[in-house]
Amino acid sequence: MTCRVRTTSGPPYPRNIVPSACWLARLYLRPRPGQHGIAPSRSAGEQPADRLAPSMSRSDDGTITAQPPADRLMLRSNKIRVEIVHGPDAGSVIELPGPEARVGSDAGCDLQLKDRKVSRQHLVLRIERDRIRVIDPGSRNGTTVDGVQVRDAYARPDSSITIGSSALRLRMLSTIVELPISTRDRFGGLLGRSVAMRRLFAVLERVAPTDTTLLIEGESGTGKELAARGVHEASTRADGPFVVFDCSTASSTLLESELFGHKKGAFTGALDDRVGMFEEADGGTLFLDELGELPPDLQPKLLRVLESGEVRRVGSNKPRRVDVRVIAATNRSLARAVDLGAFREDLYYRLAVVPIRLPPLRERLEDIPLLVRHLEQQLASRIPGAAPLSEHVVSLFGEQSWHGNVRELRNAVARALALGAPAPAGSEAQPPSGSGDSGGLDVRLDEPLLAGRSRVAREYEKAYMELALKQTGGNVSQAAELAGIGRKFAYTLIQRFGLRESVEGSSEPI
Numbered sequence: 300m301t302c303r304v305r306t307t308s309g310p311p312y313p314r315n316i317v318p319s320a321c322w323l324a325r326l327y328l329r330p331r332p333g334q335h336g337i338a339p340s341r342s343a344g345e346q347p348a349d350r351l352a353p354s355m356s357r358s359d360d361g362t363i364t365a366q367p368p369a370d371r372l373m374l375r376s377n378k379i380r381v382e383i384v385h386g387p388d389a390g391s392v393i394e395l396p397g398p399e400a401r402v403g404s405d406a407g408c409d410l411q412l413k414d415r416k417v418s419r420q421h422l423v424l425r426i427e428r429d430r431i432r433v434i435d436p437g438s439r440n441g442t443t444v445d446g447v448q449v450r451d452a453y454a455r456p457d458s459s460i461t462i463g464s465s466a467l468r469l470r471m472l473s474t475i476v477e478l479p480i481s482t483r484d485r486f487g488g489l490l491g492r493s494v495a496m497r498r499l500f501a502v503l504e505r506v507a508p509t510d511t512t513l514l515i516e517g518e519s520g521t522g523k524e525l526a527a528r529g530v531h532e533a534s535t536r537a538d539g540p541f542v543v544f545d546c547s548t549a550s551s552t553l554l555e556s557e558l559f560g561h562k563k564g565a566f567t568g569a570l571d572d573r574v575g576m577f578e579e580a581d582g583g584t585l586f587l588d589e590l591g592e593l594p595p596d597l598q599p600k601l602l603r604v605l606e607s608g609e610v611r612r613v614g615s616n617k618p619r620r621v622d623v624r625v626i627a628a629t630n631r632s633l634a635r636a637v638d639l640g641a642f643r644e645d646l647y648y649r650l651a652v653v654p655i656r657l658p659p660l661r662e663r664l665e666d667i668p669l670l671v672r673h674l675e676q677q678l679a680s681r682i683p684g685a686a687p688l689s690e691h692v693v694s695l696f697g698e699q700s701w702h703g704n705v706r707e708l709r710n711a712v713a714r715a716l717a718l719g720a721p722a723p724a725g726s727e728a729q730p731p732s733g734s735g736d737s738g739g740l741d742v743r744l745d746e747p748l749l750a751g752r753s754r755v756a757r758e759y760e761k762a763y764m765e766l767a768l769k770q771t772g773g774n775v776s777q778a779a780e781l782a783g784i785g786r787k788f789a790y791t792l793i794q795r796f797g798l799r800e801s802v803e804g805s806s807e808p809i
């Protein structure tokens with residue numbers, strides 16, 4: 300029997316508990332593709348999901364909550380324990396370090412069964428909160444859970460699953476680890492002294508040396524790219540390349556060629572063979588920025604590459620193996636995009652092995668003095684005649700909420716250094732990320748012109764729709780009229796930017 304452990308993901312746990320920590324299983328098991336996760340007995344520190352640590356309680360919907368002290372961090376790892384009670388593999392017990400595992404007769408499955416009546420890809424087991432979801436993606440002979448034929452169902456503790464002539468018993472195992480928050484005030488280039496940032500550093504420090512896939516969520520300018528770079532630098536891949544790719548900057552056809560490469564003649568204009576980003580990042584880390592913008596037709600292609608570890612250049616049939624750690628980032632909630640049907644659920648689970656949220660600056664105003672001094676140091680040498688900022692000026696920065704986050708703060712520090720003036724007044728009244736030191740625009744010379752142009756256009760579209768919805772009390776028709784666009788396009792923008800909550804009666808599906 301083969302149990303290949305893949306980079307699987309954690310469900311979006313509530314933030315008040317723990318940063319979802321399915322990665323802990325990976326830390327302890329150090330699974331690599333092709334390694335076995337077979338473990339006949341329970342390991343130390345583990346407990347069945349229904350037995351909780353004393354400081355925890357379970358709510359009606361099964362959510363485990365805990366109130367760790369402010370200087371501690373609770374991490375939880377869930378695994379699926381599969382006992383094969385009938386069939387050719389009977390007697391084996393396997394722990395799948397979830398939260399998503401494939402079961403079938405194919406060698407690519409996380410749990411490969413010898414049973415000939417089992418389809419190649421028979422079953423997907425996915426941990427969702429404290430439940431195991433059983434999905435039959437279209438097997439030949441079907442799946443039953445406790446005797447009932449199912450396509451998609453939740454298993455109960457100790458449910459019996461039948462596939463082909465095999466019977467499996469499932470159980471969820473949870474491990475909860477309490478960690479101290481980091482004592483450091485930086486992780487790579489990311490600075491912060493607040494508890495929120497030191498909690499984040501503790502997770503990043505823990506996860507960086509593993510090969511785990513990360514999904515970083517956070518508003519624009521909160522430091523997602525810096526966090527990804529810090530993880531790369533603290534990993535065993537530090538000597539390899541760190542490749543940044545912005546999924547929002549090109550059309551679907553171009554994106555495919557940029558990500559996976561192309562063969563000469565694959566399409567009009569493909570004058571030469573081209574190496575894609577995955578191949579460029581071989582041996583290192585690929586940072587997929589703005590992942591939420593990845594067009595639907597490319598999502599299954601990305602999933603295939605993540606599952607197989609192989610890329611095919613456009614126009615070529617030859618698969619090429621790549622060894623790449625993927626870190627994805629988005630400034631909108633991908634879990635919500637999944638709910639809205641705008642993002643593939645299986646790709647989300649594949650990427651969000653460790654979901655990480657970068658807190659906006661307004662939630663950690665105590666970090667501002669440290670950041671201002673750091674930015675002052677970075678910028679002063681580039682600004683002729685810059686005078687040091689006084690303590691009073693630094694304290695003024697702390698009185699604003701900085702909707703454009705550290706990027707906006709950086710622009711304001713540059714302006715203060717250039718003009719010798721304190722922090723800009725009324726920056727809160729400006730649209731998110733709208734302020735900058737070039738005619739109100741956030742101009743970055745370290746970014747290609749076309750990429751910057753589409754970023755600004757996106758930010759403008761989002762800010763416009765937010766304002767229009769606010770103005771019209773969340774009425775989409777009126778907001779569309781105000782914007783001079785069709786209702787359908789307004790809905791597209793609302794989905795794209797995760798503005799559903801601003802829509803009147805937002806409990807209704809859009």
Ligand SMILES: Nc1ncnc2c1ncn2[C@@H]1O[C@H](COP(=O)(O)OP(=O)(O)OP(=O)(O)O)[C@@H](O)[C@H]1O
Pocket residue numbers: 488489490491517518519520521522523524525526588630670673705706709
């Ligand atoms: N915690 C921090 N400490 C120091 N500098 C920071 C921090 N957070 C962000 N910055 C600085 O702010 C700017 C924006 O950071 P970064 O590009 O990483 O943000 P982002 O979240 O990836 O933004 P976007 O979503 O717009 O791509 C950069 O100049 C970065 O160096």
